[in-house]
Amino acid sequence: MNAAHARRPHRASPRQCRSRAKSPRPICFQSPTPAEILYPSLPMAGQALQFYSFDAKYVEDLCAGDSQTQEHFVSYFTALLRIKLRSRLQSFHAIEDVCQETFARVLQVLRKDGGLRQPESLGAFVNNVCNHVLFEYYRSSSRSESLDAEGAPEPAATGADVLDIVSARQIKENVLVILMRLSKRDRSLLKAIFLDERDRDEVCQEFGVEREYLRVLLHRAKQEFKVEYVKHIGNQVSLSTDT
Amino acid sequence: MNHSEAVERMTSERYLLNELTPDVRDAFEEHVFDCQECALDLRAGALFVREAKVHLPDVVASDARSGRSKAKGKRTSRFSWWRPAFAVPAFAALLILVGYQNFVTFPALRHSANEPRLAPLATLRSATRGAARPTFTADRTHGVALPVDLVIEPDMAPAASYSFDLRSPQGKLVWTGSLPATAPGADSEQSFSLAIPGGMLESGAYSLTVTSVTAQGGRTPIEQYNFDIVMTN
Numbered sequence: 001m002n003a004a005h006a007r008r009p010h011r012a013s014p015r016q017c018r019s020r021a022k023s024p025r026p027i028c029f030q031s032p033t034p035a036e037i038l039y040p041s042l043p044m045a046g047q048a049l050q051f052y053s054f055d056a057k058y059v060e061d062l063c064a065g066d067s068q069t070q071e072h073f074v075s076y077f078t079a080l081l082r083i084k085l086r087s088r089l090q091s092f093h094a095i096e097d098v099c100q101e102t103f104a105r106v107l108q109v110l111r112k113d114g115g116l117r118q119p120e121s122l123g124a125f126v127n128n129v130c131n132h133v134l135f136e137y138y139r140s141s142s143r144s145e146s147l148d149a150e151g152a153p154e155p156a157a158t159g160a161d162v163l164d165i166v167s168a169r170q171i172k173e174n175v176l177v178i179l180m181r182l183s184k185r186d187r188s189l190l191k192a193i194f195l196d197e198r199d200r201d202e203v204c205q206e207f208g209v210e211r212e213y214l215r216v217l218l219h220r221a222k223q224e225f226k227v228e229y230v231k232h233i234g235n236q237v238s239l240s241t242d243t
Numbered sequence: 244m245n246h247s248e249a250v251e252r253m254t255s256e257r258y259l260l261n262e263l264t265p266d267v268r269d270a271f272e273e274h275v276f277d278c279q280e281c282a283l284d285l286r287a288g289a290l291f292v293r294e295a296k297v298h299l300p301d302v303v304a305s306d307a308r309s310g311r312s313k314a315k316g317k318r319t320s321r322f323s324w325w326r327p328a329f330a331v332p333a334f335a336a337l338l339i340l341v342g343y344q345n346f347v348t349f350p351a352l353r354h355s356a357n358e359p360r361l362a363p364l365a366t367l368r369s370a371t372r373g374a375a376r377p378t379f380t381a382d383r384t385h386g387v388a389l390p391v392d393l394v395i396e397p398d399m400a401p402a403a404s405y406s407f408d409l410r411s412p413q414g415k416l417v418w419t420g421s422l423p424a425t426a427p428g429a430d431s432e433q434s435f436s437l438a439i440p441g442g443m444l445e446s447g448a449y450s451l452t453v454t455s456v457t458a459q460g461g462r463t464p465i466e467q468y469n470f471d472i473v474m475t476n
Contacts, residue, residue: 052279080282083289084272087261123276131269175294176302184306191299193260194292200260215256218288221295222256226287233283 052076054122063111074103077126084127088134098137102130167232174228178221186217244270246278255281259288376448378471383441391435393453393466402455406462407437412447421456446474 052058052072061069078099085095106129109115116125179187185207192203193214204211244267249255254271257263263271275281381387393405402424409418418439425433437451453466 076282077276079286080276083285087268121277123278123282124273127273127276171290172294172297175291176298178291179295179298179302184303184310187299187303187306190295191303195296195299200262211262214260215253215262218256218259218292219253222284222288222291225291226284229287229290230283233286 054120056119059110059116059119059122062107077103077123081126081130084130085134089137094137094141098130098133101133102126105129105133171228171232174225178224181224182217182221189214189217190221244274246274246281249274249278249281255284255288258285259292376469376471378473380473380475381439381441381444382475383444384476386439386441386444387472389437389439389451389468389470391437391451391453391466391468393433393435395433396465399455399465400457400461400463403458404456405433405435405465406454406456407435408452408454409437409439410450410452412445412449417443424455441474444472444474446472448472 058069062073081099081102082095085098089095089098106126109125109129116122179190182190189203189207189209192198192206193200200211200214204214244254249271254263254267258268258271275285379387379389391407395402404421404423406421407419408416411417422435448469448471451468451470452464453468455463455465457463
């Protein structure tokens with residue numbers, strides 16, 4: 001029984017999944033993937049949403065080159081790193097460079113004997129490495145001009161299969177549905193904040209709302225979207241769709 | 244930062260709205276990389292914002308277009324009552340009303356105000372002196388005229404005026420009026436005539452209270468007259 005087979009998620013009730021939360025094995029939360037909805041006859045198409053617990057086994061499999069673990073590691077932390085770096089770097093290429101450098105350094109440390117003393121803090125370790133890489137990037141970019149086109153749009157994702165495309169389209173439609181359920185005022189408010197990037201206080205004053213109203217508005221929309229998003233994330237779509 | 248703090252303070256939303264100070268932002272990021280629930284939450288929020296930015300320009304533009312067409316519709320409906328289908332009957336009704344008032348109502352009122360009137364005469368007796376309650380017959384056209392004889396007691400303070408209060412069978416004050424008193428030293432009786440138009444009368448028991456009002460404003464009830472009215476029409 002190889003490592004990949006052992007890692008294949010199996011159907012379990014949510015109660016069983018929760019009871020396994022403390023074990024070192026992956027915590028399973030299964031919902032039908034878009035593939036399973038569209039092609040029910042296909043056996044286990046797509047992956048189930050997994051809350052992996054970062055433990056010694058996980059790190060071991062990662063270092064051993066287990067494809068499933070590596071795929072999860074890269075997709076999981078790439079999403080978070082991009083969100084983190086978007087608020088700090090303008091250029092898409094710079095973001096990707098920092099991401100790649102972070103992964104390279106993390107894996108380099110993990111592969112050393114006793115590299116990561118506390119596997120449970122893998123997430124924090126990745127974040128710290130990213131902070132260091134970012135600091136070095138700032139230093140180096142202040143000395144030389146970046147050749148990257150700042151503000152250039154992200155290149156389109158390639159290699160997406162039909163299931164990825166369908167899932168991405170469902171995500172877009174779901175966001176549109178959620179937006180259309182909002183009032184016109186709320187839509188204009190979101191546009192002013194996120195698209196026009198106007199000053200928050202100025203926008204709140206103009207619309208006659210408090211800052212808390214903005215947060216609650218975003219929270220509710222996000223919660224509604226999360227229901228669809230959880231289904232989507234079971235099918236690991238191209239990263240540009242996720243983040 | 245722990246998980247419950249992150250959730251209670253809506254830190255994920257604050258992060259997406261770029262409201263966090265650098266320290267709190269770093270602390271939240273450190274937590275997110277460790278907490279898979281918050282990581283999922285942040286990823287969902289970031290993707291929502293990203294996709295919303297794609298849709299919002301078209302959606303808001305469409306809102307603006309529909310808002311303009313609704314305003315136009317509202318303007319149209321606001322002036323819809325100027326349309327001939329509505330305006331002509333409305334003006335016609337108004338014309339009829341004005342014509343009726345000018346040719347019927349006002350002449351009748353002028354006529355009744357400028358011509359002498361006949362009314363049955365009845366004598367009121369003071370209830371305070373134990374007189375029996377009289378009954379008067381009246382009709383709507385003529386009403387009733389009531390001569391009122393006030394007896395002035397010698398020890399009464401001289402009145403500057405007399406106030407009259409007429410109460411209906413329901414006890415409601417339906418009319419009040421006043422007249423200046425005659426000069427002091429005159430007769431001990433003062434006579435008035437109270438003409439009540441038929442239009443305000445109904446069958447039932449009425450009472451008329453007379454109050455003496457001094458120059459200083461002091462009020463003293465001096466007489467009460469109780470009578471019954473029987474309407475013939």
